Amino acid sequence: MKKIAVIGAGVTGVTTAYALMNRGFEVTVFDQNRYAAMDTSFANGGQLSASNAEVWNRWSTVFKGMKWMFKRGAPLLVNPKPSWHKYSWMAEFVANIPGYRQNTIDTVRMAIAAREHLKETAKAEGFTFDAEERGILHIYNTKYEYDHATAVNALLEEGGLVREAVSPSEIKALEPAIVGDYYGGYYTASDMTGDIHRYSRGLSDACRKKGVNFHFRADVTGIRMVEGGHIVHWSDDDGTQTEDRFDGLVVCAGVSSRKFGQMLGDRVNVYPVKGYSITVSLDDETSQAAAPWISLLDDEAKVVTSRLGKTRFRIAGTAEFNGYNWDIRDDRVRPLVKWVERNFPDVETEHAVPWAGLRPMMPNMVPLVDAGKRPGVYYNTGHGHLGWTLSAATAEIIGDKIRDDMAA
Numbered sequence: 001m002k003k004i005a006v007i008g009a010g011v012t013g014v015t016t017a018y019a020l021m022n023r024g025f026e027v028t029v030f031d032q033n034r035y036a037a038m039d040t041s042f043a044n045g046g047q048l049s050a051s052n053a054e055v056w057n058r059w060s061t062v063f064k065g066m067k068w069m070f071k072r073g074a075p076l077l078v079n080p081k082p083s084w085h086k087y088s089w090m091a092e093f094v095a096n097i098p099g100y101r102q103n104t105i106d107t108v109r110m111a112i113a114a115r116e117h118l119k120e121t122a123k124a125e126g127f128t129f130d131a132e133e134r135g136i137l138h139i140y141n142t143k144y145e146y147d148h149a150t151a152v153n154a155l156l157e158e159g160g161l162v163r164e165a166v167s168p169s170e171i172k173a174l175e176p177a178i179v180g181d182y183y184g185g186y187y188t189a190s191d192m193t194g195d196i197h198r199y200s201r202g203l204s205d206a207c208r209k210k211g212v213n214f215h216f217r218a219d220v221t222g223i224r225m226v227e228g229g230h231i232v233h234w235s236d237d238d239g240t241q242t243e244d245r246f247d248g249l250v251v252c253a254g255v256s257s258r259k260f261g262q263m264l265g266d267r268v269n270v271y272p273v274k275g276y277s278i279t280v281s282l283d284d285e286t287s288q289a290a291a292p293w294i295s296l297l298d299d300e301a302k303v304v305t306s307r308l309g310k311t312r313f314r315i316a317g318t319a320e321f322n323g324y325n326w327d328i329r330d331d332r333v334r335p336l337v338k339w340v341e342r343n344f345p346d347v348e349t350e351h352a353v354p355w356a357g358l359r360p361m362m363p364n365m366v367p368l369v370d371a372g373k374r375p376g377v378y379y380n381t382g383h384g385h386l387g388w389t390l391s392a393a394t395a396e397i398i399g400d401k402i403r404d405d406m407a408a
Contacts, residue, residue: 010041013252019399037200045316046306050111051188055365075302092363108159114393127202193306272358277316281351290346
């Protein structure tokens with residue numbers, strides 16, 4: 001039985017471990033945290049959203065970033081402080097604008113496949129994750145936003161997604177709790193939501209029961225190539241130094257993937273793009289009745305929502321280019337709270353728990369799911385804002401590639 005190391009126990013690492021286990025490999029997962037899914041996979045927006053598969057490589061994104069650079073509460077915020085990594089990444093982002101159309105189509109196809117894998121896995125392993133299969137409703141305040149969504153819809157349809165145009169009255173019929181007037185919307189009945197942390201923990205527990213080894217609170221300090229494999233060195237929480245030999249390894253380390261790529265001689269140009277969320281506790285019946293059940297995406301505010309069971313309401317958004325910075329800034333959280341108070345005024349926001357995570361983004365907005373330069377080295381990383389949405393599909397892709405390579 002071939003031994004494979006997976007670096008990272010977020011949703012991408014855990015789904016990768018599961019895919020490899022099912023292909024007959026002996027799998028060991030390393031993560032620096034005490035449990036699975038404690039970084040970027042902890043409290044994201046919760047959407048499994050093929051309808052949000054449009055990549056960001058457009059000139060309008062660049063212009064918005066420039067316009068909002070000094071507006072602290074803007075949906076997209078760029079710290080102008082010079083950084084070679086940041087500005088070289090942005091140059092590659094611009095260079096990938098011609099790939100916008102094809103990358104969007106490819107991403108939506110992957111998202112549709114991932115959604116089915118994810119649901120089947122949870123059912124097969126017998127765990128729940130606050131799933132709500134009520135669809136996702138995109139809402140638009142202006143004709144300009146709506147017209148762009150209509151153009152994007154053609155790409156989504158080419159990728160195989162059915163997304164229906166809805167009128168203002170149909171928006172209210174789909175989600176009676178929503179307040180305000182909107183120009184129009186698009187509704188994707190096949191999309192869904194859930195708790196990414198609960199899913200990842202449930203799947204990691206299933207993997208452990210079936211023989212996958214997990215080393216938590218383990219800091220991978222070195223990777224040395226040897227004949228037929230690699231030696232992985234790691235330090236446990238108590239300082240114990242350990243090493244083991246593996247026939248192959250997969251880097252699923254989120255924003256740390258760039259560091260591990262450097263160790264392995266590969267350029268993995270992942271940039272950390274910070275996103276924020278708040279989880280509102282719906283402690284009273286009035287708030288529970290006033291919060292929406294359908295997942296929403298407000299295009300102008302760049303805000304997404306998910307209902308996580310009866311008593312939790314998740315609101316997430318914003319993109320902040322500020323390096324490897326996990327600070328939770330009040331001026332970035334406050335717009336999310338205000339958005340709730342404006343759109344759902346009867347929801348009490350007294351108990352709103354803020355969170356921030358770093359999305360690992362590639363310049364072309366497409367995950368890196370491929371082999372590295374060295375034999376036996378693979379990557380499944382760089383999923384950006386769609387890690388939860390794409391992870392189950394990219395795990396299958398890299399699992400098949402490793403199986404085929406190891407059999408050759």
